[in-house]
Amino acid sequence: MESTWILIFPEIILATGGLLILCTGAFQEKKEGQLIFFLSLIFLGGAIGASVFVPLSGTSLNGMLDGGGYARLFSTLIFCIAFFCVLFSFNYAKNHSFDGDEYYAILLFSVLGMDLAAKAAHWLIFFLGLELLSISLYILIAIRRDDPFFGEAGLKYLITGAVAGAFLVFGIGLWYAGCGSLSVITRLSSGAQAADIPIMLAALALILVGIGFKISMVPFHLWTPDVYQGSPAPVTAFLATGSKVAVFAFLIRFCFHMPDPLWGPVQPILWVLAFLTLVAGTLTALSQSQLKRLLAYSSVAQMGYLTMTLLAVKMESGLFALAFYLMVYAAMDLGAFGIIASLSDEREDRDALEAYEGMGYTHPWSSAVLTFSLLSLAGLPPTAGFVGKVILFKAVLQAGAVSLAIIAIAMTVLSIYLYMKVVAILYMRPASATKPAFQMGLYEQMGGAFILTFLLWAGVASSPLLKIIESMVQMAN
Numbered sequence: 001m002e003s004t005w006i007l008i009f010p011e012i013i014l015a016t017g018g019l020l021i022l023c024t025g026a027f028q029e030k031k032e033g034q035l036i037f038f039l040s041l042i043f044l045g046g047a048i049g050a051s052v053f054v055p056l057s058g059t060s061l062n063g064m065l066d067g068g069g070y071a072r073l074f075s076t077l078i079f080c081i082a083f084f085c086v087l088f089s090f091n092y093a094k095n096h097s098f099d100g101d102e103y104y105a106i107l108l109f110s111v112l113g114m115d116l117a118a119k120a121a122h123w124l125i126f127f128l129g130l131e132l133l134s135i136s137l138y139i140l141i142a143i144r145r146d147d148p149f150f151g152e153a154g155l156k157y158l159i160t161g162a163v164a165g166a167f168l169v170f171g172i173g174l175w176y177a178g179c180g181s182l183s184v185i186t187r188l189s190s191g192a193q194a195a196d197i198p199i200m201l202a203a204l205a206l207i208l209v210g211i212g213f214k215i216s217m218v219p220f221h222l223w224t225p226d227v228y229q230g231s232p233a234p235v236t237a238f239l240a241t242g243s244k245v246a247v248f249a250f251l252i253r254f255c256f257h258m259p260d261p262l263w264g265p266v267q268p269i270l271w272v273l274a275f276l277t278l279v280a281g282t283l284t285a286l287s288q289s290q291l292k293r294l295l296a297y298s299s300v301a302q303m304g305y306l307t308m309t310l311l312a313v314k315m316e317s318g319l320f321a322l323a324f325y326l327m328v329y330a331a332m333d334l335g336a337f338g339i340i341a342s343l344s345d346e347r348e349d350r351d352a353l354e355a356y357e358g359m360g361y362t363h364p365w366s367s368a369v370l371t372f373s374l375l376s377l378a379g380l381p382p383t384a385g386f387v388g389k390v391i392l393f394k395a396v397l398q399a400g401a402v403s404l405a406i407i408a409i410a411m412t413v414l415s416i417y418l419y420m421k422v423v424a425i426l427y428m429r430p431a432s433a434t435k436p437a438f439q440m441g442l443y444e445q446m447g448g449a450f451i452l453t454f455l456l457w458a459g460v461a462s463s464p465l466l467k468i469i470e471s472m473v474q475m476a477n
Contacts, residue, residue, distance in 0.1 A: 017043030018108040025101020064122040069472035074249040087447040110136030114246035153230025168210030174203035228296035233341035278304030312399035335373030342444035357429035384458035
């Protein structure tokens with residue numbers, strides 16, 4: 001019993017932190033707003049430390065949670081994402097008057113849901129984690145009740161999230177009917193019988209629809225640009241990175257343990273979904289004039305690269321490529337959306353591309369972080385995105401999906417224009433003297449500095465990180 005408590009120590013820290021922040025807020029004066037901010041960082045830092053140092057195990061809670069290196073890698077990544085989102089939230093939340101205990105407490109509860117979803121080895125745990133992170137995000141997106149844009153984005157995400165949850169529940173029910181177990185790991189390895197295949201394929205179709213909504217997979221992506229644009233910028237960063245990493249971590253495990261009789265029919269479906277997501281995300285992003293919407297469709301395209309690599313998930317190189325690129329993707333999107341958050345005023349986010357004209361000279365540090373985040377999204381050296389895409393394409397080619405890899409390379413070349421268009425606005429347009437001079441705060445500078453360092457280090461000297469990820473992936477259950 002004692003060892004079980006140790007294995008779920010990161011989850012205990014997050015749950016305790018959320019409750020303690022709510023209790024602190026009940027007795028806190030408004031002028032002491034930094035206290036809750038620092039408490040959030042302390043509890044997230046504690047969760048990171050516990051995730052790193054708690055001994056690894058196979059599964060815990062009667063096989064419901066994966067305690068191995070693979071799950072621990074994604075849990076630590078999710079905690080780090082939340083830590084940087086809190087850093088980018090400090091000035092933004094204060095300027096928009098939602099820096100109270102409810103924002104930071106709900107963010108911790110959302111992190112707990114993401115952690116449970118990423119570690120889930122049982123469908124019940126996955127669904128509970130997914131609902132916890134979804135309900136928390138509904139609130140975070142609409143956290144400022146007097147802002148109609150926040151409210152509209154929250155309503156859109158609520159409706160689509162409810163639809164996705166319904167599909168997922170029906171799919172899980174059919175899956176249980178087909179194989180007689182809700183375990184994702186043990187039962188999947190030997191559970192599929194010939195008579196159950198039609199039922200389980202129907203279940204897979206419903207499950208893919210539900211998960212497709214959550215990760216913005218085409219054709220279930222239509223909510224993404226509106227919700228990204230209408231949400232508070234730090235929440236957008238959290239939604240675009242944390243939730244995608246959590247759900248994809250589970251999807252990777254699900255596909256990895258899928259029996260061969262099911263994996264054969266699923267592969268062409270994944271091929272089509274990856275193709276549609278890559279092409280639709282990239283082409284639609286080209287016509288956007290708002291940075292948030294541009295990054296939203298860019299996020300859709302990035303999900304296409306990851307979906308494509310699921311075809312290689314049965315190979316160690318595919319697992320390794322997916323894990324590394326999810327880490328890089330999180331850093332890229334955090335850097336881009338974090339800069340939008342740090343340069344926003346109390347009225348609105350700096351979203352129109354014209355608002356960034358000449359910012360490379362008036363705000364050199366912010367522009368550097370944004371530029372290298374965009375270059376990494378484009379897959380250009382010397383950034384981590386280049387290394388990540390090379391590893392992805394190699395894994396897909398090894399899986400035999402040559403035509404899909406060629407399409408992905410073509411979309412990568414096309415996306416260079418998309419991201420360089422923003423970089424050109426930063427450095428090749430004169431700055432308007434009438435624009436207010438926004439400045440990054442200390443905490444945003446710290447977060448931006450770390451992200452910029454990571455993107456460059458992982459692009460030119462990534463061997464130590466690659467070895468760590470490789471050793472953790474080898475522990476996949």
